[in-house]
Amino acid sequence: MARKQFDFIVFDWDGTLMDSTSTIVRCIQAAARDLGLPIPDKSAASYVIGLGLQDALQAAIPDVDPKYYPRIVERYRHHYLGQDKDLTLFDGVPAMLDDLKQQGYFLAVATGKSRVGLNRALNSTGLLSRFDATRCADETFSKPHPAMLQELTRELGQDLSRTLMIGDTTHDLQMAINAGAGGVGVEFGAHPAEQLRALNPLYCAASIRDLHQWLNDNA
Known part of the structure; x- marks a missing residue:
């Protein structure tokens, strides 16, 4: 069955996947x-x-x-x-990522963390194998510059118009806009929901469960 909108889903880390x-x-x-x-x-x-x-x-x-x-x-x-x-993932994150991988989506992380910091987090949570690629702020331009998404799509042979960026800040959503990708906000992280909604994302999720359901229905 053809994808609805996206082939490639990129997640922010802090405040989106990890409760930090x-x-x-x-x-x-x-x-x-x-x-x-x-x-x-x-x-x-x-x-x-x-x-x-x-x-x-x-x-x-x-x-x-x-x-x-x-x-x-x-x-x-x-x-x-x-x-x-001592930091933990939000409830439902591993199950959501496993489901998306099983459905055949390419998955990645685009984060303001350093490479050393992200590797520590991926190793401690056991999520390294879930992602096809990752990009950190000390490797390229910081958000909201579009470089992270541009580089990730080139690395994996993906199309920015069929790429979805998911994050808890306006920096994430503005990066998606700047890159020509889709954007979804999550309301349980760093920036208030009204600031996220002001950038007209495709959706704002109230929880990981809500996000997972939206992705299954719309992505």
Whole structure:
């Protein structure tokens, strides 16, 4: 049976597959606190999730001497690496990915994480074999630049017009728009639903179960 709309489904990681938003926010705030810098509130720290780490920290903690940013990155990593082993996937993620693989979709990850960080996460969750390709922010341009989706489609011989990007931030949805791909938002991550809906995604899912059902019915 012919696909409805898509052959290739690309997922963001943090806040989309892994329940890590609150941990990332706390680690950004702790890094600023360690260095005596202005501590971003939850909204500001959440907004930058999905960007590459240096870009994210510059946006969350702006207007400080540039010499601080490498130190902020170091402190963020110190806090995050002490907690990432305790992070968990959202309920239903492995079953959804297994079902999509069985249906013959190509699957990938496009994330603001570093390659080292994503590999740690894929190994700890046992999801490495579910994905045909992955792309990280330290390997190419950060979201919302379209490069991640462009590179993934070229790598796997896919068509951007039949590619779907799924993520919890406006950075993910804007990347999809910039690349000419479809976009679906998830409402349980970093950005509020109203911000996601303002970019007119094909759908906004309230849970992994909701997302899985929508994909089965529409993708």
